[in-house]
Amino acid sequence: MKIVVVGQGYVGLPLAVAALRAGHSVIGLDNNEHRVSTLSQGISPVEDIADEDFSTYLGNGLYTATSDAAASQGADVIAVCVPTPLNSKHEPDLSALKASVSSIAQYLLRETLVIIESTVEPGTTRDFVLPLLLAGSGLEESDIDLAFSPERIDPANKKYTIANTPKLVAGLTDKAADRAVEFYSGFVNEVTRCSTLEVAETAKLLENSFRLINISFINEIAQMCDVMGVDVNEVISAASTKPYGFMPFFPSAGIGGHCIPIDPIYLSHKAKSIGAPSSFIDLAQKINDERPGYFVAQASTLLGGLGGKKVLVVGVAYKPNVSDVRESAAEALVDGLRAAGALVSWHDDLVGEWRGEKSVALSSAFDLAILVNVHDGTDLSALGAVPLINTKGGVA
Numbered sequence: 001m002k003i004v005v006v007g008q009g010y011v012g013l014p015l016a017v018a019a020l021r022a023g024h025s026v027i028g029l030d031n032n033e034h035r036v037s038t039l040s041q042g043i044s045p046v047e048d049i050a051d052e053d054f055s056t057y058l059g060n061g062l063y064t065a066t067s068d069a070a071a072s073q074g075a076d077v078i079a080v081c082v083p084t085p086l087n088s089k090h091e092p093d094l095s096a097l098k099a100s101v102s103s104i105a106q107y108l109l110r111e112t113l114v115i116i117e118s119t120v121e122p123g124t125t126r127d128f129v130l131p132l133l134l135a136g137s138g139l140e141e142s143d144i145d146l147a148f149s150p151e152r153i154d155p156a157n158k159k160y161t162i163a164n165t166p167k168l169v170a171g172l173t174d175k176a177a178d179r180a181v182e183f184y185s186g187f188v189n190e191v192t193r194c195s196t197l198e199v200a201e202t203a204k205l206l207e208n209s210f211r212l213i214n215i216s217f218i219n220e221i222a223q224m225c226d227v228m229g230v231d232v233n234e235v236i237s238a239a240s241t242k243p244y245g246f247m248p249f250f251p252s253a254g255i256g257g258h259c260i261p262i263d264p265i266y267l268s269h270k271a272k273s274i275g276a277p278s279s280f281i282d283l284a285q286k287i288n289d290e291r292p293g294y295f296v297a298q299a300s301t302l303l304g305g306l307g308g309k310k311v312l313v314v315g316v317a318y319k320p321n322v323s324d325v326r327e328s329a330a331e332a333l334v335d336g337l338r339a340a341g342a343l344v345s346w347h348d349d350l351v352g353e354w355r356g357e358k359s360v361a362l363s364s365a366f367d368l369a370i371l372v373n374v375h376d377g378t379d380l381s382a383l384g385a386v387p388l389i390n391t392k393g394g395v396a
């Protein structure tokens with residue numbers, strides 16, 4: 001089949017590679033010209049995909065990267081994997097979804113299956129995407145096969161990949177759902193069909209809200225343990241010996257990335273718009289937002305004030321072993337330390353440049369180092385005797 005994957009990022013490129021491996025031809029459509037040019041040279045912009053994973057397909061013409069939406073014409077399947085972030089008012093920003101769906105709609109032919117993989121709030125596929133497809137294509141609703149299938153990819157996770165992470169699928173019609181199930185069954189071991197689009201949309205947001213709430217909870221427990229002088233990681237290990245009813249979550253400087261801090265806001269936004277409660281999400285969000293400030297206060301206590309103190313933040317990516325800095329807790333931490341007068345530098349083996357600043361070398365020339373997300377292979381020995389705060393578990 002001819003597959004078009006719109007958005008060639010952390011979600012879209014692995015999907016493109018999986019579809020190529022399943023024997024399809026794939027067009028990677030992306031409005032970022034730089035990304036298209038990088039991909040066309042066989043260079044992967046995401047850590048989970050090696051250049052070799054798609055360069056052979058480039059060579060034999062089975063994979064093409066382009067910014068020209070006209071290339072989507074005649075596709076059997078179009079999967080939309082564009083960002084769905086928050087806007088400046090901290091509300092869902094569907095501008096990339098709108099732009100990308102509108103751009104493909106004008107080339108849509110009858111029988112093309114459109115699948116939304118971007119995370120959206122319940123009702124978006126039916127009430128936002130479908131009208132855009134109808135308006136842009138001039139087709140009848142009965143001519144459009146539309147499905148929603150949330151992506152569950154976990155960047156840098158070596159154990160769970162597209163193939164062995166079960167996939168949820170729902171269709172506007174039974175036919176669309178059948179076609180989407182068939183498409184994913186070609187490269188995903190287990191595909192589960194949901195009865196409605198809204199079930200699948202809400203399930204994705206439940207998964208990520210569950211993580212936000214539990215990570216925020218363990219971060220609050222970590223603060224409790226700090227006051228009690230108890231090692232939170234030992235507490236978590238001890239509790240984890242219970243074989244049922246407990247799932248470990250681990251402390252950090254706060255939740256980052258394009259999913260866990262954002263997706264729950266899509267759910268709470270929906271809840272507020274229909275007059276339903278969302279107190280757990282709201283509280284978890286508050287605890288998460290306060291977490292970097294906790295370490296600013298801890299640093300200040302440790303150093304007897306932060307004015308003029310040289311502080312190094314180690315690992316500014318949102319989690320270990322990725323270079324993605326979106327929503328990283330390091331941002332609020334660095335800003336908070338600077339607001340308190342500290343002279344802050346940062347080091348990250350995978351992030352060379354961030355917010356117009358460059359990563360500095362690890363050395364012993366600091367009054368304090370705060371470990372945020374240390375990548376595998378980062379050698380902390382160059383810090384020598386610099387005092388450390390480890391956001392993953394107390395003062396070292």
Ligand SMILES: NC(=O)c1ccc[n+]([C@@H]2O[C@H](COP(=O)([O-])OP(=O)(O)OC[C@H]3O[C@@H](n4cnc5c(N)ncnc54)[C@H](O)[C@@H]3O)[C@@H](O)[C@H]2O)c1
Pocket residue numbers: 006007008009010011012029030031032035081082083084096097099100117118119120150151152153154155258259
């Ligand atoms: N990153 C994750 O771990 C993850 C996991 C599961 C689900 N998701 C969801 O998947 C979606 C995509 O996230 P991502 O992390 O892959 O984002 P990303 O930023 O890594 O990739 C998105 C790509 O879409 C392109 N794009 C933006 N607007 C476009 C347009 N109008 N037309 C064509 N291309 C356009 C961008 O240039 C970029 O290359 C989001 O809804 C996100 O919530 C992400």
